[in-house]
Amino acid sequence: MLKMAVLGCGRIGKLHAENIARHPRLGLEAVYDLDGPTARAVADRLGCRAAASLDEVLGDDAIDAVLIATPTSTHADMIETVAAAGKALFCEKPIDLDPARVEQCAAAIAGYDVPIQIGFNRRFDRGHRAARDAVRAGEIGDLHQVIITSRDPLIPPKDHLKLAGGLLRDMTTHDFDLARFMLDDEPVEVFAVAAALVDPELGRELGDHDTAMMILRTADGKMCHINNSRTSAYGYDQRVELLGRSGMILSDNRRVNEVRRFGAAGTEMASPYLHFFTERYLEAFVAELESFAAAVESGRPCEVGFEDGCRALLLAQAAYLSVKERRLVRVEEVG
Amino acid sequence: MLKMAVLGCGRIGKLHAENIARHPRLGLEAVYDLDGPTARAVADRLGCRAAASLDEVLGDDAIDAVLIATPTSTHADMIETVAAAGKALFCEKPIDLDPARVEQCAAAIAGYDVPIQIGFNRRFDRGHRAARDAVRAGEIGDLHQVIITSRDPLIPPKDHLKLAGGLLRDMTTHDFDLARFMLDDEPVEVFAVAAALVDPELGRELGDHDTAMMILRTADGKMCHINNSRTSAYGYDQRVELLGRSGMILSDNRRVNEVRRFGAAGTEMASPYLHFFTERYLEAFVAELESFAAAVESGRPCEVGFEDGCRALLLAQAAYLSVKERRLVRVEEVG
Amino acid sequence: MLKMAVLGCGRIGKLHAENIARHPRLGLEAVYDLDGPTARAVADRLGCRAAASLDEVLGDDAIDAVLIATPTSTHADMIETVAAAGKALFCEKPIDLDPARVEQCAAAIAGYDVPIQIGFNRRFDRGHRAARDAVRAGEIGDLHQVIITSRDPLIPPKDHLKLAGGLLRDMTTHDFDLARFMLDDEPVEVFAVAAALVDPELGRELGDHDTAMMILRTADGKMCHINNSRTSAYGYDQRVELLGRSGMILSDNRRVNEVRRFGAAGTEMASPYLHFFTERYLEAFVAELESFAAAVESGRPCEVGFEDGCRALLLAQAAYLSVKERRLVRVEEVG
Amino acid sequence: MLKMAVLGCGRIGKLHAENIARHPRLGLEAVYDLDGPTARAVADRLGCRAAASLDEVLGDDAIDAVLIATPTSTHADMIETVAAAGKALFCEKPIDLDPARVEQCAAAIAGYDVPIQIGFNRRFDRGHRAARDAVRAGEIGDLHQVIITSRDPLIPPKDHLKLAGGLLRDMTTHDFDLARFMLDDEPVEVFAVAAALVDPELGRELGDHDTAMMILRTADGKMCHINNSRTSAYGYDQRVELLGRSGMILSDNRRVNEVRRFGAAGTEMASPYLHFFTERYLEAFVAELESFAAAVESGRPCEVGFEDGCRALLLAQAAYLSVKERRLVRVEEVG
Numbered sequence A, B, C, D: 001m002l003k004m005a006v007l008g009c010g011r012i013g014k015l016h017a018e019n020i021a022r023h024p025r026l027g028l029e030a031v032y033d034l035d036g037p038t039a040r041a042v043a044d045r046l047g048c049r050a051a052a053s054l055d056e057v058l059g060d061d062a063i064d065a066v067l068i069a070t071p072t073s074t075h076a077d078m079i080e081t082v083a084a085a086g087k088a089l090f091c092e093k094p095i096d097l098d099p100a101r102v103e104q105c106a107a108a109i110a111g112y113d114v115p116i117q118i119g120f121n122r123r124f125d126r127g128h129r130a131a132r133d134a135v136r137a138g139e140i141g142d143l144h145q146v147i148i149t150s151r152d153p154l155i156p157p158k159d160h161l162k163l164a165g166g167l168l169r170d171m172t173t174h175d176f177d178l179a180r181f182m183l184d185d186e187p188v189e190v191f192a193v194a195a196a197l198v199d200p201e202l203g204r205e206l207g208d209h210d211t212a213m214m215i216l217r218t219a220d221g222k223m224c225h226i227n228n229s230r231t232s233a234y235g236y237d238q239r240v241e242l243l244g245r246s247g248m249i250l251s252d253n254r255r256v257n258e259v260r261r262f263g264a265a266g267t268e269m270a271s272p273y274l275h276f277f278t279e280r281y282l283e284a285f286v287a288e289l290e291s292f293a294a295a296v297e298s299g300r301p302c303e304v305g306f307e308d309g310c311r312a313l314l315l316a317q318a319a320y321l322s323v324k325e326r327r328l329v330r331v332e333e334v335g
Helices: A011-022 A036-046 A054-058 A072-084 A099-109 A126-136 A158-164 A172-183 A200-206 A282-298 A306-325 B011-022 B036-046 B054-058 B072-084 B099-109 B126-136 B158-164 B172-183 B200-206 B282-298 B306-325 C011-022 C036-046 C054-058 C072-084 C099-109 C126-136 C158-164 C172-183 C200-206 C282-298 C306-325 D011-022 D036-046 D054-058 D072-084 D099-109 D126-136 D158-164 D172-183 D200-206 D282-298 D306-325
Strands: A002-007 A026-032 A065-068 A088-091 A116-118 A143-151 A187-195 A211-218 A223-229 A237-244 A247-251 A259-262 B002-007 B026-032 B065-068 B088-091 B116-118 B143-151 B187-195 B211-218 B223-229 B237-244 B247-251 B259-262 C002-007 C026-032 C065-068 C088-091 C116-118 C143-151 C187-195 C211-218 C223-229 C237-244 C247-251 C259-262 D002-007 D026-032 D065-068 D088-091 D116-118 D143-151 D187-195 D211-218 D223-229 D237-244 D247-251 D259-262
Touching: A002 A011, A002 A054, A002 A282, A011 A026, A011 A036, A011 A065, A011 A282, A026 A036, A026 A054, A026 A282, A054 A072, A065 A072, A065 A282, A072 A088, A072 A099, A072 A158, A088 A282, A099 A306, A116 A282, A116 A306, A126 A172, A126 A237, A126 A247, A126 A282, A126 C259, A143 A172, A143 D143, A143 D211, A143 D223, A158 A200, A172 A187, A172 A211, A172 A223, A172 A237, A172 A306, A187 A306, A187 D187, A187 D211, A211 A306, A211 D143, A211 D187, A211 D211, A211 D223, A223 D143, A223 D211, A223 D223, A259 C126, B002 B011, B002 B054, B002 B282, B011 B026, B011 B036, B011 B065, B011 B282, B026 B036, B026 B054, B026 B282, B054 B072, B065 B072, B065 B282, B072 B088, B072 B099, B072 B158, B088 B282, B099 B306, B116 B282, B116 B306, B126 B172, B126 B237, B126 B247, B126 B282, B126 D259, B143 B172, B143 C143, B143 C211, B143 C223, B158 B200, B172 B187, B172 B211, B172 B223, B172 B237, B172 B306, B187 B306, B187 C187, B187 C211, B211 B306, B211 C143, B211 C187, B211 C211, B211 C223, B223 C143, B223 C211, B223 C223, B259 D126, C002 C011, C002 C054, C002 C282, C011 C026, C011 C036, C011 C065, C011 C282, C026 C036, C026 C054, C026 C282, C054 C072, C065 C072, C065 C282, C072 C088, C072 C099, C072 C158, C088 C282, C099 C306, C116 C282, C116 C306, C126 C172, C126 C237, C126 C247, C126 C282, C143 C172, C158 C200, C172 C187, C172 C211, C172 C223, C172 C237, C172 C306, C187 C306, C211 C306, D002 D011, D002 D054, D002 D282, D011 D026, D011 D036, D011 D065, D011 D282, D026 D036, D026 D054, D026 D282, D054 D072, D065 D072, D065 D282, D072 D088, D072 D099, D072 D158, D088 D282, D099 D306, D116 D282, D116 D306, D126 D172, D126 D237, D126 D247, D126 D282, D143 D172, D158 D200, D172 D187, D172 D211, D172 D223, D172 D237, D172 D306, D187 D306, D211 D306
Parallel strands: A002 A026, A002 A065, A065 A088, A088 A116, A143 A223, B002 B026, B002 B065, B065 B088, B088 B116, B143 B223, C002 C026, C002 C065, C065 C088, C088 C116, C143 C223, D002 D026, D002 D065, D065 D088, D088 D116, D143 D223
Antiparallel strands: A143 A237, A187 A211, A211 A223, A237 A247, A247 C259, A259 C247, B143 B237, B187 B211, B211 B223, B237 B247, B247 D259, B259 D247, C143 C237, C187 C211, C211 C223, C237 C247, D143 D237, D187 D211, D211 D223, D237 D247
16 A cells, blocks of 8 residues: 655645545545645545645655645645655646756756656546557557547636646646657647637737647657647537547547437437546546556556656647747757 | 339329339339329329329330339229239238238239239338348347337327327338348237327327337247337437347437537437438338339349238237237237 | 444445445444355455444444345345344345245334335436436426336356346346336336246246346336346446437446447447446445435435335236236236 | 530549439430540430530530539630530539649639539538538537548549649548638638658659648638548548537538447447448539539529639648648738
8 A cells, every 4th residue: 555645735636635545555644735724624534644844744754655736836846855855756747837947857856766657647547548558459550640639618717827837738738648648659740829719818818828729740750630628618528539540449528427318409419528627537537546556566667757747848838839930840949 | 124103192102103203223104093183293293194094004014013002991902903914013001901801812812923012111221121131140149139119200190090090000010010020030929008198189089099019029039129109209210229149239210410519408419310201211212112123023022022011910910909908919819 | 424334245245345435424334244254354355343243233333224235035134133223224135035025024124213225226327317317307298118228248157046036036126126216106017028048048947037028007108118138248238218208318328438449340339338237336336325324314214215125026026927927917916 | 404414424424414314403415525435325324415525515505504524634624615605514623733724714714604613512411511500500609610530431543643633632622622611711821731651652652642630720710620541441531520619519420321239349339431422422412413503593603613612722732832831821822
């Protein structure tokens, strides 16, 4: 049983803490938050300790691994501190919004031999993973095209957006990682367009976007299309389509149940999709922790490492440059 | 090219006449109807002759085959007359509502060696046929269960119902034939329940039903369920499910187009089903004529013969006896 | 938090014990099994006590409720004993295979005012429940027809079958309960056919069946069809179709994931269905415990009571009489 | 009844000739082909005249309209000649592969007031059209994204490819037209990547491509993605997805029948898609002729005019420039 502490008791920290506490093969030793009462409430509910300080967590030999779910701006600092303390660490994405800071962080932790996993949970979705496993098993022959559809049900509040780093870094970053996972190869070129079609104010006030389309290419010519929207009236849309020489595989959406309705207006109407990532990727959040624990316990590398976090950020950098210069950008230009 | 005449220019007669006239390998020589102007209107539109009498049709050596689409009560007479004239004949179902009359007709035509086909068109539906072909090809191993769902979009007017012979003879007769086709064997036992749930007046005034469920069995134990409704708010529902030892095959409904709609109320909503039999079985109406022509021209027996018409009627007889006596009825009891 | 003990540590007892142990609002105090080592192994794994005797469980004031998962033949005794001890009780189906024993048990517990729930878990399936809620909410108007498809992936071993009480009592009992739940009314008539088509030896040696079809009717004429098979080459098939005056609702199967495959042989091939009841009804097993706990804690009646257990058994009785006498049987004949 | 002649009796000319000959409201007067015997064979089969020369067709007052299905390289000449003769004309796509020749042709016919329709048949597909009608009716609010998937089942022979003008002009031209139809607006910017992934020889020998991805934008920011492949192991794939502010609409593929197969390998496997454009767009080929006839007879403009043919070619030009210069290209750069 891997004994863990969770840093940060916001929405995502609480979600991870609960998943750890309930898991038969994981143990939640402590939670920590700058806001003591918040940490204590979570600790009380989940039956663990609320640490009084970060040092208390890092100095506790009973704690094998630390999950970092603090605000994005603190991720890099936390990674450096936890790595220096010699604990295995799982950090929510992104490492940092600034590539320079990420590079600095990479240098800082280079000497420490601790397992590090980045929270790209979609790789652990049962459907996405089965689809990629099938491709790897040769089921559709050489892979030629990947199409990723990724649309959020609701645009987040402006306060969130101001800190989020922009559509391509905040939302598409997951799709960039999924693209790399599905392509099983590095995209070397990116072309992107982005706009504020849903809420034009978003563009005017924040310079942000809510709608985007991208094309990525690998060195051997595989093509990947990503389309994004911050709003989807029909629910959270998360699909991956994989076209190969000898077939096609689709990882489709999940619904609240399997009921189909038939009426005068139409037939076979399926139930709404699972509302958002906390519902759709609920199992994936657990599976990524299981994968992390298995890596830590076996000494094998984590399935999604620090480098994966860097690559997703680079792709976002390249995409922003493409939006600005209206051209295909080689990823090495920004790396 | 098989040259045909059509007797009876009602809805179904016109449909057949059009299919013949437009078909590149069939020729429509003449149409005939007791009501002259009706026949002439059809003839003018389709570019054929309106025969002045039945004798004119039967005496015309240019006519190879006759399609009987006159009222049900005249079918048996027409069959006898056309057979006596030595023409190949295609007769709309049913042969007659009275089993004694059917038997008499069988005896009357026993001596004539003319091709006879009964208009059980559903056997020629591309999906139903592909499903049955797959079973015959051994795709699902031994067949164990057949489930036929058959629901009309709208209850017909009372005037039609008064002459139709009752739900099980008018509507279920198609399903009885389809059951025999799918089972590839004779049902020997029938159990049925029937009620007027949609329109209770139907029961009180006409002693008719609008909702029914049946179970049929073959001698070697295969089971078949049929369910019927005279009304279906979501459209014409025509499905056949075939369960075998090593798999299952479903012949599903057809829709007006392949559009799917996604909204807040639900996802993947398909378009309405094809409205009714003239739409859903449009191609099957053509295919049954092609099969008839091929049989006549090749000298092979028709795919759906007089005996098939008799068997469907016997099953209806047995079903009515079952409804009345509330028990499983052996078909031989009514044969 | 409802504190529970589990009697019987076989497959289903272990499943319930795990669900209780992991549930944030349920507590597993003790498990008990005639075979001590089995109980201890479960207790150790789940972190609870292995009771040395049934009396120890019943005498423990810390235990609010007892879940009976002992062999079927002991259910009625256990129900009487636990009820007499004043504990809330949840008993796996069936109460007993012998209707006389069930009646005797009913009489024995008549005086005790303890909450009793029977383990008909399918009512708690998210899809089935949503479908029935939609019908209750008037979404399809008056309900006319219910079609329940229920096919197991694999025929159980003969040793299991010898004790199981026959197809209609062991397997169909779930469908009878589901029929009552969906009809929201009592079936008053039953017609059934059953055979050993999958494994004819089953019929010859045990007088048992592996394939069945039934029709049930309520007093106001609603019809319900059930079809069963002990083997399904394409996986566990659990569907409910509800036809009403103004629409239709289908509660469809659940699959291992949402992947679709497209190849030369066919398109849109979905993943296999969830393997069997422990997978398909995994959430329903939890939901029924939550419902039980809510009933016990609120003092409201359990959603599935002793009477529901009796009704399902009566329907099985009536179905067996129908198979034997080949006729529609009124349920009151066997009640 | 519109009386027509067909010029060119190759595959597509024969298809049109048959559709005209069989249509109750269209008349096939004559066919013409440089190869006399070919024309006579078609004429004999369809019961029309084989014209001895183009002049014979153009001088025949009984002929209202001419359908041009000669080789692509002759389209522009034919258009000019037929227009000069004052006949309504329907010309297969493309007008010409060379934009300068198209412009010249436009100038040449500017003075003639004859109805002209270009053979972009996909607009007339029942599903695509219903989807676009729904968008126009406001069903999904403002349109934000269009995703067009277009994959041929089989790469054509090299001899065909040598004359076809390249993937983006030969195949994608249909998708460009469909994009314009769906967007209901002009794309003003194009980005494209293209490669020879299926058959690298195609690239080396012909400088052609077999796989492509594109992004188009309209002036008000609507985005459209097109993906193409010359080979699709699972059949002809023709989908259009329309994302709007308040919903999504998908025009999905059509299958050979509605059979679904269930086995150990998977469930709900649908039948193969309709093989290629002559099957999938069979009805659309008829519908475009009906639309043409209605325009000619009513004096309304054709639904797909000369200008539409020009716009699709411009988009292909822009796409090729984008592939070459690896940047977003404004369509006006090539116009």
